[in-house]
Amino acid sequence: MPRLEPMQQPPSRTGGRRARVMRVSTSLAEINVVPLIDVMLVLLVVFMVAAPLMQQGFPVQLPQARQARAISEPVTVTIPAAFRRDRRVRLGEEAVALDVLPERVRQALFGQLQQNVVLAADGGTSWQDVVTVFDSLLAGGVNQVSIQTQPPVVRYP
Numbered sequence: 001m002p003r004l005e006p007m008q009q010p011p012s013r014t015g016g017r018r019a020r021v022m023r024v025s026t027s028l029a030e031i032n033v034v035p036l037i038d039v040m041l042v043l044l045v046v047f048m049v050a051a052p053l054m055q056q057g058f059p060v061q062l063p064q065a066r067q068a069r070a071i072s073e074p075v076t077v078t079i080p081a082a083f084r085r086d087r088r089v090r091l092g093e094e095a096v097a098l099d100v101l102p103e104r105v106r107q108a109l110f111g112q113l114q115q116n117v118v119l120a121a122d123g124g125t126s127w128q129d130v131v132t133v134f135d136s137l138l139a140g141g142v143n144q145v146s147i148q149t150q151p152p153v154v155r156y157p
Contacts, residue, residue, distance in 0.1 A: 109140075114143070118148050
């Protein structure tokens, strides 16, 4: 609630008489948000500068070792729609017959720490064909088979 305080007016030229005037003063009960906005903008700039560094990482010079193994891409076996006719799958970019698939998978996984394969089948391939290739991969010494799928297409209205 405003508080009334007496205030004296400076002497005027017209007379020596000073009039008393009442002045209304309010107490400062508001938060000053300008410093808060300044701090927020500084933090925004700091995070905008730091975000690209967190995604890219920092360049480092790694030490060299004679026994180091290179990190390789996962081995991908693709079952095409024509598998039922010709009994051929694709090991990476190479077409391979089903009867030699276990040996070719062993060769592809030689020297890798994890014996994992990604299996990608055409949508029109039967489940029996997928299981047949899966059995050939297990015969080739594969520890884990991951099945590759495609995420659904999201359509916004």
